[in-house]
Amino acid sequence: xxxxxxxxxxxxxxxxxxxxxxxxxxxxxxxxxxxxxxxxxxxxxxxxxxxxxxxxxxxxxxxxxxxxxxxxxxxxxxxxxxxxxxxxxxxxxxxxxxxxxxxxxxxxxxxxxxxxxxxxxxxxxxxxxxxxxxxxxxxxxxxxxxxxxxxxxxxxxxxxxxxxxxxxxxxxxxxxxxxxxxxxxxxxxxxxxxxxxxxxxxxxxxxxxxxxxxxxxxxxxxxxxxxxxxxxxxxxxxxxxxxxxxxxxxxxxxxxxxxxxxxxxxxxxxxxxxxxxxxxxxxxxxxxxxxxxxxxxxxxxxx
Amino acid sequence: xxxxxxxxxxxxxxxxxxxxxxxxxxxxxxxxxxxxxxxxxxxxxxxxxxxxxxxxxxxxxxxxxxxxxxxxxxxxxxxxxxxxxxxxxxxxxxxxxxxxxxxxxxxxxxxxxxxxxxxxxxxxxxxxxxxxxxxxxxxxxxxxxxxxxxxxxxxxxxxxxxxxxxxxxxxxxxxxxxxxxxxxxxxxxxxxxxxxxxxxxxxxxxxxxxxxxxxxxxxxxxxxxxxxxxxxxxxxxxxxxxxxxxxxxxxxxxxxxxxxxxxxxxxxxxxxxxxxxxxxxxxxxxxxxxxxxxx
Numbered sequence: 001x002x003x004x005x006x007x008x009x010x011x012x013x014x015x016x017x018x019x020x021x022x023x024x025x026x027x028x029x030x031x032x033x034x035x036x037x038x039x040x041x042x043x044x045x046x047x048x049x050x051x052x053x054x055x056x057x058x059x060x061x062x063x064x065x066x067x068x069x070x071x072x073x074x075x076x077x078x079x080x081x082x083x084x085x086x087x088x089x090x091x092x093x094x095x096x097x098x099x100x101x102x103x104x105x106x107x108x109x110x111x112x113x114x115x116x117x118x119x120x121x122x123x124x125x126x127x128x129x130x131x132x133x134x135x136x137x138x139x140x141x142x143x144x145x146x147x148x149x150x151x152x153x154x155x156x157x158x159x160x161x162x163x164x165x166x167x168x169x170x171x172x173x174x175x176x177x178x179x180x181x182x183x184x185x186x187x188x189x190x191x192x193x194x195x196x197x198x199x200x201x202x203x204x205x206x207x208x209x210x211x212x213x214x215x216x217x218x219x220x221x222x223x224x225x226x227x228x229x230x231x232x233x234x235x236x237x238x239x240x241x242x243x244x245x246x247x248x249x250x251x252x253x254x255x256x257x258x259x260x261x262x263x264x265x266x267x268x269x270x271x272x273x274x275x276x277x278x279x280x281x282x283x284x285x286x287x288x289x290x291x292x293x294x295x296x297x298x299x300x301x302x303x
Numbered sequence: 304x305x306x307x308x309x310x311x312x313x314x315x316x317x318x319x320x321x322x323x324x325x326x327x328x329x330x331x332x333x334x335x336x337x338x339x340x341x342x343x344x345x346x347x348x349x350x351x352x353x354x355x356x357x358x359x360x361x362x363x364x365x366x367x368x369x370x371x372x373x374x375x376x377x378x379x380x381x382x383x384x385x386x387x388x389x390x391x392x393x394x395x396x397x398x399x400x401x402x403x404x405x406x407x408x409x410x411x412x413x414x415x416x417x418x419x420x421x422x423x424x425x426x427x428x429x430x431x432x433x434x435x436x437x438x439x440x441x442x443x444x445x446x447x448x449x450x451x452x453x454x455x456x457x458x459x460x461x462x463x464x465x466x467x468x469x470x471x472x473x474x475x476x477x478x479x480x481x482x483x484x485x486x487x488x489x490x491x492x493x494x495x496x497x498x499x500x501x502x503x504x505x506x507x508x509x510x511x512x513x514x515x516x517x518x519x520x521x522x523x524x525x526x527x528x529x530x531x532x533x534x535x536x537x538x539x540x541x542x543x544x545x546x547x548x549x550x551x552x553x554x555x556x557x558x559x560x561x562x563x564x565x566x567x568x569x570x571x572x573x574x575x576x577x578x579x580x581x582x583x584x585x586x587x588x589x590x591x592x593x594x595x596x597x598x
Contacts, residue, residue, distance in 0.1 A: 029422060143573055145532035146550075146566045153554050153562055230431055234536050237433050238551060253434060264441055271434030279429035286425065 030287050033280035040277050043093050044100035073265055080265040088266060091247040092273050098248040099277060102163060102232040103225045109167025111221055114174025119205055121175070122182030129179070136175045144169040148231060152240050159248075162241040166228050177220055181213035215292040222285035226278045233274050249274045375564035379546060383568065386534055386545035389464055393530060396469025398523055401476030406507055408477070409484035420477065427474025432533050436467040436540035464541045468533050472526050479522040483515040490514075517584060524580030528573040 073080040080088050121132035139147070148165040155161035185191070186209065194204045235241040236250030244251065249270040256266035408420045443463060487493065488511055496506050535547030542548065546565050553561040 143528045143532040143569065145535065146569055149535070149550065149554070150563065150566050226429065230429075233431050234433060237431075238536070238539060240554065250431075253437070257437065260437065260441060261445055267434070267437055267441075271431055271438070274431045274434065275426075275429055278431070279426055282425050282429050 029283055033283040036276055036280040037284060040096045041100060043096040047094050047097050072263070080263065080269075088252075088269055091252060092249065092270060095247040095249045095252065095270065095273065098159070098232070098242055098246065099229050099274075102159075102166070102228055106163045106166035106170070106228045106232075107221055107224050109164065110170035110224055111174055111217065113167065114171035114176075115178045115217060117171070118175040118178030118180075119182055119210070122179040123186055123201070123205055123209070125183070129183075132175070133179065136172045136179070139172040140176060144227075145231060145234075148235070149240075152235060157240045157243065159242050159246075162232055162235050165235075166231050169231075170224050170228065173220060173224065174217065177216060178213060181216060182209055185209050185212055219285060219289045219292060222281060222288055226281040226285070229274060229278050229281075375560050378549070378561065379564050379568045382544060382546045382549045382565075383572075385543060386531075386538070386547060388461060389468065389534060389538070389543065389545055390527070390530055392461055392465035393468035393472060394523065394527065396465055397472035397476055397526065397530075400469065400473040402480055402512075402519070404473070404477045405480035405484060406512070408481045409488065409511070410503070410507060412485060421481075424474035424477045424481075427470060427472070427477070430471050432467065432471050432536045433540050435471060436464065436537055439463050439467055440540070460543075464537050464543050467537050467540075468530060471533060472530055475526055475529075476519070476522055480515065480519045483518040484511050487511050487515045520580060520583060524576055524583075527576045531569050531573055 117132060117136075121129045121136075148162075148169040151165035151168060152161045155164065182205075191204060191208060194208050199208070232241055232248070233250030233253075236248045237254045239254060242248035242251050244255070252270040253267050256263065256270070260267055404420045404424070408417045411417060440463065484507075493506065493510050496510050497503075501510075531547075534545060535550055537543070538545045538547035539551045546569060550562055550565040550569075553565065
């Protein structure tokens with residue numbers, strides 16, 4: 001009997017996931033977007049594995065060959081070379097590592113920090129909620145990038161500072177979002193039921209409420225990922241982020257800027273890489289929001 | 304009162320030990336540190352320090368630039384004029400493109416034009432600002448040699464940076480406006496107006512647009528904050544002497560009073576704009592009661 005319900009649950013999950021995937025693969029734009037995002041993740045994964053197993057060494061993307069500098073795209077170098085004769089395609093592929101690393105780390109910081117604060121404020125309510133909400137409001141009305149700039153200024157340039165800065169600067173959004181969601185959610189009967197059977201507050205928050213508000217948080221995390229990439233690129237472009245010779249798309253553009261007139265390709269392609277990835281993540285985010293939005297779902301099932 | 308509180312929180316949010324900052328890389332000897340702490344009032348309780356800082360800011364004493372010795376507040380205000388020009392121009396561009404596209408989009412939802420516009424909107428806020436700026440420089444200044452690649456002076460110098468920021472910002476405006484207009488269009492009075500045979504332009508402009516305006520105004524106001532952040536980068540790319548390039552140059556020069564003065568000032572401006580947007584509601588939409596507008 002027990003295994004039967006378990007199987008039924010599994011089948012249900014598989015079914016909803018299939019509907020989800022079917023809806024995702026519905027149109028061409030989403031499909032392209034999905035493959036770009038997966039491709040970037042794959043590139044980041046493969047390059048990291050190759051580097052760690054020492055199949056390739058850093059010289060592949062950092063090796064200087066001045067004889068080949070600033071070459072336009074050709075068969076040997078499909079996207080051309082940069083001012084130190086390094087192949088741009090190779091550097092863009094290895095640059096995916098930084099992009100993915102920044103997404104995974106900074107978004108995790110933002111989600112964990114923001115959601116924890118928001119959950120507690122929304123759940124406890126009262127004065128705690130009032131004070132936390134005011135602080136979050138104040139932080140929200142302050143442009144996130146300026147906050148990030150202030151943090152990078154204090155911590156000094158570098159990848160770690162950028163990750164921390166983006167993580168902290170994006171946290172208030174999650175705090176406000178989760179606070180609002182919890183405030184509504186905690187009024188539900190199931191929370192009262194959990195309380196009645198003597199579940200601890202932490203258990204109620206983590207096991208009962210969190211899964212129910214995960215959808216909107218996930219959608220927000222998607223949008224935060226795309227802005228995290230944009231800000232990493234911008235900060236690296238300004239010389240405040242990733243330091244050479246590590247290839248980051250933003251840094252590659254900063255290096256290519258001085259040679260813009262003679263070798264425009266060195267600046268066009270890294271920017272295109274950022275644009276495509278961010279555009280894809282945003283497209284998926286929009287789709288995800290439509291799918292998770294109950295109003296939209298109700299509309300879909302009716303038709 | 305709210306303003307004061309916000310400034311207070313902001314100051315709190317800006318970390319950093321001023322003495323370490325003053326000495327840069329080195330650690331000052333303990334006796335020097337102690338003397339400095341006393342002179343700057345750093346040995347007082349935190350709350351007192353913050354109150355004093357807030358008082359100083361309110362009195363217009365924002366400190367002096369380490370590099371040039373100029374008063375930070377004066378420097379910030381001078382640079383701000385340039386940024387304001389840029390911001391107004393790009394908000395105008397973004398609003399114009401965004402609203403026009405949203406109208407076309409909402410007029411016939413799910414048509415080909417609507418689909419293209421929706422993709423274009425997402426593309427708009429996916430563009431890296433600095434890259435887009437450099438591309439425009441490359442096309443219009445280097446190849447076509449139509450416009451100057453940067454710096455300030457007359458309308459011609461404003462076009463490229465304003466278009467850069469405008470194009471990056473129109474997408475969000477278009478998206479929110481479209482959603483808001485579509486929502487309004489389901490109302491009976493729009494259906495009734497159409498049934499009475501009013502022409503489409505009039506229906507869209509005076510029935511739909513007027514009632515869809517509140518979310519649109521909100522998003523334009525909110526975009527202003529994002530725009531100011533984008534301005535930091537755009538100004539750097541175009542060597543435009545606004546507050547953004549000032550902050551950037553000061554970070555490189557480790558001129559911290561100017562950095563934080565600039566950041567604080569932009570923060571205050573953005574918050575003021577947000578507040579103005581809230582007040583504006585009352586005028587554009589008489590349905591909004593004042594007690595409902597929570598900050």
